[in-house]
């Protein structure tokens with residue numbers, strides 16, 4: 001069997017530079033004769049992707065649960081082909097993945113809901129914000145549909161402050177592109193990073209997406225070269241599965257019987 005390809009995910013807020021960097025990275029890999037392929041989620045070309053596209057452009061309304069499941073289904077549509085590519089030695093670069101799925105859905109709130117207690121120690125209260133309202137969808141519910149998807153070997157999180165991203169070209173045209181929502185998404189990405197690290201499946205690396213294009217490109221290249229070497233033990237091993245502890249836990253508690 002040929003050496004397995006690496007599964008590299010690029011994540012971040014809207015306009016953090018993911019697509020720009022993913023395109024540069026794939027070019028660089030191909031120039032270095034590394035068999036590689038670029039994929040992107042949402043993949044707006046499939047029938048499911050077309051529903052997602054129409055929702056994101058606010059042309060249609062969908063229940064928040066339903067759109068979350070469609071985003072996940074859009075990944076499951078190609079999950080087996082990702083594994084096949086990796087096993088055949090192709091490195092897969094993926095612009096957004098399940099982590100966006102969790103962060104963007106779990107950050108949703110009902111603007112008409114009662115805010116959680118916002119009183120301060122001196123008895124006054126602060127104005128309710130996005131972050132002080134209860135989530136529409138529980139975090140664990142948002143994570144569940146992606147359990148067992150192929151796990152990335154490396155996730156590069158392009159960190160950027162929402163107000164900086166909002167000044168970049170193209171911002172504001174789609175649903176979710178508002179600063180309050182993006183602030184909450186950024187907080188959720190931190191929680192996800194902790195879980196990825198705790199689970200020990202793949203590395204999560206935070207890079208400063210506010211740096212000059214070239215500096216971000218070089219930082220990404222350094223990390224990807226290391227991932228291609230297979231990390232400390234020089235072995236990528238078999239493709240792992242996302243949040244697999246959930247699946248093991250279910251077996252142990254006999255939920256599968």
Ligand SMILES: Nc1ncnc2c1ncn2[C@@H]1O[C@H](COP(=O)(O)OP(=O)(O)O)[C@@H](O)[C@H]1O
Pocket residue numbers: 012013014015016017018019020021168169170209210211212213216
């Ligand atoms: N490091 C950077 N510095 C300044 N502008 C950037 C940087 N990275 C990307 N951009 C610009 O910001 C905009 C959004 O970038 P893009 O790669 O489409 O972001 P994303 O895919 O994360 O939404 C584009 O106009 C792009 O040229």
Ligand SMILES: Cc1cn([C@H]2C[C@H](O)[C@@H](COP(=O)(O)OP(=O)(O)O)O2)c(=O)[nH]c1=O
Pocket residue numbers: 013014015018019041042056071072095096097098100101102104105175176177
């Ligand atoms: C992959 C994914 C993206 N999203 C959101 C993030 C973005 O706001 C939006 C569109 O993603 P994308 O096309 O990557 O937009 P951008 O180029 O602006 O980063 O979809 C989800 O809500 N769930 C998901 O599972």
